[in-house]
Amino acid sequence: MPLSPSPTARGEQAKAQLIAAGLELFSEKGAQTATTREIARLAGQNIAAIFYYFGSKEGLYLAVAQWIADFIQQANQPLMVEVDALLAHSPADPEQCRAYIIKSLMSFTELLTNKETLNLSKILSREQLMPTEAYQLIHRQTIAPLHQRFTRLVAGYTGCDPSATATILHTHALLGEMLSFRMARETILLRTGWDDMGPPQVTLIKQILAQHIDWVLNGLRADRARVQANHHE
Amino acid sequence: MPLSPSPTARGEQAKAQLIAAGLELFSEKGAQTATTREIARLAGQNIAAIFYYFGSKEGLYLAVAQWIADFIQQANQPLMVEVDALLAHSPADPEQCRAYIIKSLMSFTELLTNKETLNLSKILSREQLMPTEAYQLIHRQTIAPLHQRFTRLVAGYTGCDPSATATILHTHALLGEMLSFRMARETILLRTGWDDMGPPQVTLIKQILAQHIDWVLNGLRADRARVQANHHE
């Protein structure tokens, strides 16, 4: 056993540091504007290492995207396992669906307002503007499964068809309330006069989102009941 | 009178064409990635014209930002004049506030899903990620006044304090539902299977947003009435 880390371990560490630096700079400046020089410097690695380990700047960008997908996946897995167990029974218990809708959205909000995920969500925002291969990768592996489960929970509580476009849109609109606090972050900071989004601000945002969820879900459920009553008369 | 346009008119036309080309390419590729050469080519102008008329690439970018501010201002002015007339009376009529909330949000949605404003909103999205002087300019001139009026309408219907942070957040969350259809455009396209957001899609989105507005506003109003009842008991 050598005293210094094995070559493989050193390589793995170099890759990890380049991915971390890439996440930082790609999110801050965008994939085209961030330079390999600066990434290498921040990672404490040589410029040539990027090309040795990832083939190209774009290769590093895709590795960063995969890291993001893994991170989101891992952060939501415990909750999603419970949701899957609930949704395995059909029809799922409406009150439990409602509880998990709130729990999931609060968890997403916590994750999205966390400082450590700011760079991650900046890359996702950029990918919405200029979708590349990276968005497909992240969408397929994480966004779509999360979005789909959330839609099925909404359907489970309200009685809507989980595959209907309207149900998807209702769900997306609800998620949009949460997203707007990250994607229109600058607007909300200027309007409220906050200089940052810390724990007290997030607490307030979560309270407001929880109220909106209730109002929209109950509205949707009542509407659904009304439609079915009309259908049976 | 010369047959050819006067020098001033030619200069104005050159500036307008450079701004149009800048809007197109800055939105598509971002301020750093878009090149002066390509902008000049698309505008049918010489590269040197950018520096002659705007001093620098950044000068052109700020001129594009001012064009966007003017566009948003002009597009909303007729409605905002009516809203100002309504809000001049204190307290404003709640039912009229409600009508204008829906009217405004439908108008914003129409504007935001319009193909001609796609590039405009891409620049705004980018400015949320990497705020520059341009965002301050647009925010102060247009976003803040619109956001503030919308907040006052919500306050007018629900009885909330228009300057309370909670009211601003409730309003922002509601606007966020609409924004998410533009800012998370790629997600919604992949989830619904739409290949575009055309008139039929926008109609469906507007229906759904109108329902959510009703549910949230009535929830907020009932909540406010409950709080006041507790206060008086």
Place this chain on the structure above:
DNA sequence: GTCTATAGTCGGATAGAC
């Protein structure tokens, strides 16, 4: 595997002819 040196390209900006 890791680094230095450098090739090759393209960017913003300018000087100076017309």
Place this chain on the structure above:
DNA sequence: GTCTATCCGACTATAGAC
């Protein structure tokens, strides 16, 4: 006012020493 030619810096990527 308008255009061409060009400077100069910075970028990605690679060749080749170690």
